[in-house]
Amino acid sequence: MRALVQRLKPVLMPALLALLLALLPGRAWLPGDWRLVEGLTAFTPQWLALALALGVRALWRGQRLRALVFVLLATPDLVSALRPDGGTPGLGTPIAGGTDFTLYAANLGEDPAALGTALETLQGTTPDVIWLSEVPATRPAALEEAFDVMAAAYPYGMAWAPAPGRELRFLSRFPLRAREEFNPERARGRPGMRLVLDVQGQLLTVYALHTHPPTQAWSLKARNEALSWVGARVAASDGPVLVLGDLNTSAFSPFFRRWVGDSGLRCPSPWTCATGTWPAPWRPLVTPIDHVLAKGALQVRSLMRGPATGSDHYPLQAELTLKAPQP
Numbered sequence: 001m002r003a004l005v006q007r008l009k010p011v012l013m014p015a016l017l018a019l020l021l022a023l024l025p026g027r028a029w030l031p032g033d034w035r036l037v038e039g040l041t042a043f044t045p046q047w048l049a050l051a052l053a054l055g056v057r058a059l060w061r062g063q064r065l066r067a068l069v070f071v072l073l074a075t076p077d078l079v080s081a082l083r084p085d086g087g088t089p090g091l092g093t094p095i096a097g098g099t100d101f102t103l104y105a106a107n108l109g110e111d112p113a114a115l116g117t118a119l120e121t122l123q124g125t126t127p128d129v130i131w132l133s134e135v136p137a138t139r140p141a142a143l144e145e146a147f148d149v150m151a152a153a154y155p156y157g158m159a160w161a162p163a164p165g166r167e168l169r170f171l172s173r174f175p176l177r178a179r180e181e182f183n184p185e186r187a188r189g190r191p192g193m194r195l196v197l198d199v200q201g202q203l204l205t206v207y208a209l210h211t212h213p214p215t216q217a218w219s220l221k222a223r224n225e226a227l228s229w230v231g232a233r234v235a236a237s238d239g240p241v242l243v244l245g246d247l248n249t250s251a252f253s254p255f256f257r258r259w260v261g262d263s264g265l266r267c268p269s270p271w272t273c274a275t276g277t278w279p280a281p282w283r284p285l286v287t288p289i290d291h292v293l294a295k296g297a298l299q300v301r302s303l304m305r306g307p308a309t310g311s312d313h314y315p316l317q318a319e320l321t322l323k324a325p326q327p
Contacts, residue, residue, distance in 0.1 A: 032255030
């Protein structure tokens with residue numbers, strides 16, 4: 001084994017440099033419909049940390065040129081993460097003359113314990129809009145009662161059972177004026193929902209999603225089909241739009257970056273308009289595949305990772321403002 005390592009050593013560093021070159025400064029040019037690209041680019045923060053660690057290691061050893069190479073590989077992402085104009089417009093900024101509201105979105109992984117933990121958070125935060133995916137369809141009686149009590153505080157919403165064992169729940173304090181459901185032809189069972197809310201007299205279009213994971217060729221196509229359905233409608237919309245849920249695509253994915261750009265949703269930098277949510281049990285590896293995105297008069301003022309539920313996804317909590325129309 002040692003002899004094999006010594007034999008491969010001359011090619012390991014060039015191969016690693018080539019990989020980091022493709023995944024850091026070069027990922028924008030990678031194909032967006034390859035499963036390998038989806039998997040590797042999802043962990044961009046970890047690749048960036050590796051590049052910086054190798055740069056520090058090279059500098060410690062006096063290999064200044066190699067250290068410079070690693071720093072240059074990391075520079076585009078560092079600039080994107082640190083520049084003051086790289087965030088989402090409106091993030092953290094109070095907006096006068098609008099309607100403020102909060103939301104909570106969580107993938108519960110069909111786990112009754114995760115649902116119970118989420119209910120505790122919801123009792124303490126009372127958001128205005130709730131989107132829950134992979135809600136366990138079978139629940140203990142006490143948990144069912146607690147869920148019903150929580151849901152009773154939300155006069156508007158919908159429930160779906162797209163597949164055996166799990167449900168989707170959308171709850172809102174704002175009136176629901178219209179709904180539309182989309183199921184990918186290639187793989188039904190994770191519908192995309194288009195919902196129109198009446199927010200203090202303004203219509204807000206909401207796309208609540210839980211797409212297929214890009215782990216197989218068919219599921220990658222189904223996910224892309226659902227997101228393309230959403231993207232085309234968001235791009236054609238002149239009104240305010242909210243997209244939320246488990247999109248099963250990282251904010252660093254080339255597909256996601258192009259999808260955001262084509263649709264007009266605001267996410268100028270994946271480092272500042274998203275937060276890592278999965279896999280929750282492996283905190284050092286978390287990547288942002290759950291999203292809250294806005295367009296038009298809707299602004300995301302704050303976005304944060306919520307308390308862990310026990311699911312493999314962290315929930316998202318957000319504060320938003322729907323700006324009043326201009327007179």
